[in-house]
Structure formats: structure tokens, C-alpha cells
Amino acid sequence: MNTTTLSHEIADTLRTEILRQQYRSGERLPSERDLAARFSASRGAVREALSQLDQLGLISIQPGGVRVKPIEEASIAILGPLLSLSDTPNLLLVDQFLQTFAAMSALNAREALTVANTEQLAQMRAMVAAVHKSGTEVAASQKEWVEFMEYLAEVADNLVVRLIGNDLKAQFVNRMVKEELKITLKKKAVADVVQSLNEGLETGDRDIFSNAVLHYFDQLRAAVIETLNQRLAI
Amino acid sequence: MNTTTLSHEIADTLRTEILRQQYRSGERLPSERDLAARFSASRGAVREALSQLDQLGLISIQPGGVRVKPIEEASIAILGPLLSLSDTPNLLLVDQFLQTFAAMSALNAREALTVANTEQLAQMRAMVAAVHKSGTEVAASQKEWVEFMEYLAEVADNLVVRLIGNDLKAQFVNRMVKEELKITLKKKAVADVVQSLNEGLETGDRDIFSNAVLHYFDQLRAAVIETLNQRLAI
DNA sequence: GAATGAAAATTGGTCTGACCAGATTGGTCG
DNA sequence: CGACCAATCTGGTCAGACCAATTTTCATTC
Numbered sequence: 001m002n003t004t005t006l007s008h009e010i011a012d013t014l015r016t017e018i019l020r021q022q023y024r025s026g027e028r029l030p031s032e033r034d035l036a037a038r039f040s041a042s043r044g045a046v047r048e049a050l051s052q053l054d055q056l057g058l059i060s061i062q063p064g065g066v067r068v069k070p071i072e073e074a075s076i077a078i079l080g081p082l083l084s085l086s087d088t089p090n091l092l093l094v095d096q097f098l099q100t101f102a103a104m105s106a107l108n109a110r111e112a113l114t115v116a117n118t119e120q121l122a123q124m125r126a127m128v129a130a131v132h133k134s135g136t137e138v139a140a141s142q143k144e145w146v147e148f149m150e151y152l153a154e155v156a157d158n159l160v161v162r163l164i165g166n167d168l169k170a171q172f173v174n175r176m177v178k179e180e181l182k183i184t185l186k187k188k189a190v191a192d193v194v195q196s197l198n199e200g201l202e203t204g205d206r207d208i209f210s211n212a213v214l215h216y217f218d219q220l221r222a223a224v225i226e227t228l229n230q231r232l233a234i
Numbered sequence: 235m236n237t238t239t240l241s242h243e244i245a246d247t248l249r250t251e252i253l254r255q256q257y258r259s260g261e262r263l264p265s266e267r268d269l270a271a272r273f274s275a276s277r278g279a280v281r282e283a284l285s286q287l288d289q290l291g292l293i294s295i296q297p298g299g300v301r302v303k304p305i306e307e308a309s310i311a312i313l314g315p316l317l318s319l320s321d322t323p324n325l326l327l328v329d330q331f332l333q334t335f336a337a338m339s340a341l342n343a344r345e346a347l348t349v350a351n352t353e354q355l356a357q358m359r360a361m362v363a364a365v366h367k368s369g370t371e372v373a374a375s376q377k378e379w380v381e382f383m384e385y386l387a388e389v390a391d392n393l394v395v396r397l398i399g400n401d402l403k404a405q406f407v408n409r410m411v412k413e414e415l416k417i418t419l420k421k422k423a424v425a426d427v428v429q430s431l432n433e434g435l436e437t438g439d440r441d442i443f444s445n446a447v448l449h450y451f452d453q454l455r456a457a458v459i460e461t462l463n464q465r466l467a468i
Numbered sequence: 469g470a471a472t473g474a475a476a477a478t479t480g481g482t483c484t485g486a487c488c489a490g491a492t493t494g495g496t497c498g
Numbered sequence: 499c500g501a502c503c504a505a506t507c508t509g510g511t512c513a514g515a516c517c518a519a520t521t522t523t524c525a526t527t528c
Contacts, residue, residue: 099345
């Protein structure tokens with residue numbers, strides 16, 4: 001997908017303006033003819049751009065004019081651009097992303113433990129061991145944690161969660177990579193998480209297993225927020 | 235939004251064909267000129283339709299042809315149409331929808347209990363009482379449960395979860411309303427859930443509170459699946 | 469001044485035909 | 499068989515035209 005087409009540029013610009021609340025919900029955008037003049041483009045290119053925004057749930061196109069819809073009706077595909085509106089990421093939104101990843105991962109953990117066969121359980125144990133060995137530096141242990149979470153997703157095999165996770169992750173990582181954060185988790189906390197994961201695996205207790213995943217994300221969230229806060233204090 | 239525009243009809247048709255795997259991932263769709271001939275439409279209308287599908291993550295448009303992308307890269311906006319592919323809803327997908335609603339609601343419950351003020355806690359107690367009084371027939375108690383879950387969402391105020399929930403709910407309800415299901419939950423199970431909700435509210439224990447929400451959805455899922463299975467057995 | 473209805477203007481919906489840039493395919497040659 | 503080139507095909511975009519639906523303006527009445 002070549003994102004430099006004119007229609008995409010127009011759509012991106014209008015999306016940013018809408019997310020910046022330059023237009024209120026219910027208000028009309030400039031007409032297609034005016035937008036075409038503004039962007040020195042054909043009406044066709046503008047219409048394609050508006051089709052994209054319509055699919056994002058940001059606008060409602062009807063004869064008489066294009067109207068902006070309430071943000072609550074938008075697709076999750078606007079969350080990455082929302083996070084990218086400012087030079088520094090919105091702390092609350094970052095936290096909400098991570099909370100949602102946590103909930104999705106906990107659901108995968110719960111379901112994976114429910115359906116896993118003997119071989120898959122053994123694989124999970126091996127991955128928890130690898131995660132344990134990888135330490136508390138997020139950058140260094142990222143690979144192992146990501147692999148573990150992705151294996152849970154694969155075993156759980158929930159398409160709804162997969163689509164949500166893929167979409168949110170792509171948007172979040174795309175934005176947060178620019179921050180080059182150095183995150184360190186507390187050694188004891190990670191050890192507790194790993195212990196709970198192992199306990200869940202041994203006892204087959206889905207609550208323990210999924211709560212361990214939640215606690216891992218609690219630690220990650222706290223560390224990310226703290227690091228970003230230190231950035232702001234500078 | 236007038237969904238009867240030609241470009242939407244074309245997009246809907248192509249989306250269905252893609253979801254039915256008439257085209258494999260990586261394969262090219264017919265050319266815009268061929269599609270225009272097939273749909274007796276202008277190339278402009280076809281291009282608008284393809285812009286919509288591109289935004290859905292279903293296709294990748296580039297010079298040389300439009301290619302189908304792997305389903306895992308698609309937006310959650312394809313889940314409703316996926317559920318609507320057959321006369322009877324796919325049981326697994328229905329279960330996955332409900333699992334995801336459960337996870338989102340549990341997250342809202344957890345977070346709401348964390349941030350709620352005195353007045354909001356009192357409102358939650360009143361709503362749990364209303365839910366208790368409304369009985370075990372899902373159709374009759376739906377209003378109270380929905381209001382309760384929406385209040386949790388409002389208190390938690392997680393935009394990411396809100397957008398996911400709104401999108402999935404619209405698609406799911408739009409499809410399932412056609413089934414006109416009669417769902418009844420077990421009286422004891424509902425009473426247990428309500429008791430746990432109250433316990434969570436009194437003790438401030440977020441695990442108990444959110445697990446109660448999960449258990450409610452467990453019951454709902456089991457009942458929905460059972461009812462749909464009885465449909466299939468006929 | 470407010471309400472109503474009709475006419476005019478504006479807006480989206482779609483078409484046709486043209487041209488350009490990039491990708492694909494098929495043929496030829498070593 | 500592999501490399502190269504030309505022809506063809508495909509998407510990207512444009513301008514101008516016309517029709518259907520909505521909004522705005524204006525005139526009339528109370």
C-alpha cells in the first residue's frame with residue numbers, strides 16, 4: 001500500500017483536523033468542491049479520501065454535506081493517530097492502551113489454559129522459564145515476553161481478540177518506538193509474576209494464570225508512566 | 235449515511251467475496267476496469283469502494299493491481315459481516331464475541347471500582363440491586379444489565395475500550411437481533427453473581443468485582459451457545 | 469417578529485473520456 | 499535457462515457534465 005497517494009494525504013490531513021476538534025460533532029466539513037480547491041486536487045481524489053474517513057467512522061457522508069460524527073462512533077484505527085497528535089504521548093491514552101492489552105492478554109491466558117493440550121502446556125512452561133531468564137530490562141526481555149503472549153494468543157485462537165490486538169499493537173508500537181523508552185521492571189515483581197504463572201500452569205487455575213498476566217502489565221504500565229513522567233519533568 | 239450508494243454496494247459485495255475466501259491472500263482482484271464493467275458502474279465508484287476496503291485492511295491497492303491481504307490484518311469492522319456470512323451464526327465466533335465483551339466489561343469493572351467516588355459507588359450499588367430485581371430472563375433484564383455495564387464504562391472512561399465495545403456491540407447486536415433468542419440464566423448463578431458484585435463493592439476488592447462480571451458473561455455465553463445449539467439440532 | 473412554503477442555490481452521486489506512472493507479461497536473444 | 503526489452507495492463511488523477519437530495523434564501527401571511 002503506497003501511502004503517498006493524494007487521497008491518503010487528504011484523508012490524513014482531514015483526520016488530524018477532526019481529531020484536533022477543528023470541527024464539532026454534527027458540523028459540516030467544507031464541500032467537496034472547496035476541499036478539491038484547497039488541496040489542488042480533483043473531486044475524485046477528495047471523494048476517495050472522504051470514503052476512507054467514512055469507513056473510519058469519523059464522518060457521515062450524505063447529500064447536502066459531509067458531517068462529523070461523535071468520536072465514540074469511530075473505529076479503533078483512529079487511536080494511533082490520536083496518540084500522535086502531540087509531540088509527547090498523552091499519558092492517559094498510553095495507560096488505556098496498556099490496560100486494554102492487559103485485558104486482551106489475560107483473556108488469551110485464561111482461554112489458552114482452558115484449551116491447551118499437553119504439548120502446548122509444556123511449551124508454555126518452557127516459555128515462562130525463558131521469560132524468567134531474560135531479566136527485568138524490558139528492551140532485553142521484550143522478545144521473550146512478546147513470544148509468550150503471542151503463543152497464548154495462538155493457543156487461545158480468538159479471532160476477535162487477534163484483530164483487536166494486531167490493530168492496537170501496530171498503532172501503539174508505531175508511535176511509542178519514537179520515544180525510545182528505557183523501561184526496567186522490579187526484579188521482585190517479575191519474579192512474583194513468573195511464580196504465579198508457573199503456579200497457574202501447575203494447578204490449571206485460570207484465575208491465577210490470567211491474574212499473573214494482568215499483574216505483569218500493571219508493572220509495565222507503572223514503569224512506562226513513570227518513565228514518561230520523568231520525561232515531562234525535564 | 236446513506237448505505238445505498240453504489241460504491242457501498244460494490245464494497246459490500248467485494249467484502250463478502252473476500253470474507254468467503256473467493257480470493258486468496260496475496261491474489262489480485264479483477265482490475266478496476268473489469269469491476270466497473272461487472273457492476274455497470276464508473277471507475278470512480280469502483281475506486282471509492284476499493285478505498286473503503288483498503289481502510290478495512292482487507293486489500294492493498296498498488297499500481298499493477300489490488301491484492302487481498304491476510305484476514306489477520308483486517309479491522310474489527312469485518313467481524314459483523316463475518317458473522318452474517320451464513321444463515322445461522324458461527325457458534326465459535328459468537329462465543330469469541332461474548333468472551334471479548336466479558337474481558338472489556340471486566341476491565342471496566344476493575345477500573346470503575348478503582349476510580350469511583352462515593353456517589354458513583356452508591357449508584358453502582360443501586361444498579362446492582364436493580365439488576366437483582368430484574369430476574370433471569372435476559373430479554374426482561376437486558377435493560378438493567380446494559381445500563382449497569384454502560385455505567386461502569388462511563389466511570390472507567392477508557393476511550394480504547396469504549397471504541398472497541400461500541401464497534402463490536404453494534405455489529406453483534408445487528409446480527410443477533412435477527413435470531414430473536416430466548417435466553418434464561420440460572421437463578422442461582424445470577425444470585426451468586428449479584429452477591430459477588432455486592433461483595434466487591436463493599437470490600438473494594440477489584441478482583442472479586444471484575445470476576446463477578448466475568449462469571450455473568452460465562453453464564454450468558456453458556457446459555458446463548460446452548461440455545462443456538464438447540465436451534466441447530468432441530 | 470415568527471411561521472410557512474416555494475424557488476434558487478448548493479451539495480453529494482455518478483458518469484465519460486483522457487492522460488500519466490508503475491507493474492506485469494510475453495517475446496527475443498545469448 | 500536467464501536477461502532484457504517492448505507492449506500491454508493496471509492504478510492514479512484530472513476535467514467537465516448532469517442528476518438527485520439537501521440547504522438556504524426569499525416572499526407571503528398571520
